[in-house]
Amino acid sequence: MAPNPQTPEEPQDDPAAYAGLDAESAERLARERGWSSVRSLPPGALITMEYRFGRLNFEVADGVVRRSWKG
Structure with a gap:
């Protein structure tokens, strides 16, 4: 039986x-x-x-981050 794939870790x-x-x-x-x-x-x-593990998304308006989320 194949091992379960490892999930990459994300920054805390x-x-x-x-x-x-x-x-x-x-x-x-x-x-x-x-x-x-x-x-x-x-x-x-x-x-x-x-x-996507390890990805951080920014919503940027006028050069400023308005919100951010993982994935």
Whole structure:
């Protein structure tokens, strides 16, 4: 029987902590904290809904992170 695949670990980080930061600083901080992928999106962007371990999404308006979420 094949072993169950290992789920990659994500940083122990609160995505809400990035709200209000400028996008460039937020991305740099996220990478320092261990996020392997950081995606910046404009408000209302159409995106795929697949969950990707290690990815942090930012909704950015006027150069500022308005919200962020994992996946």
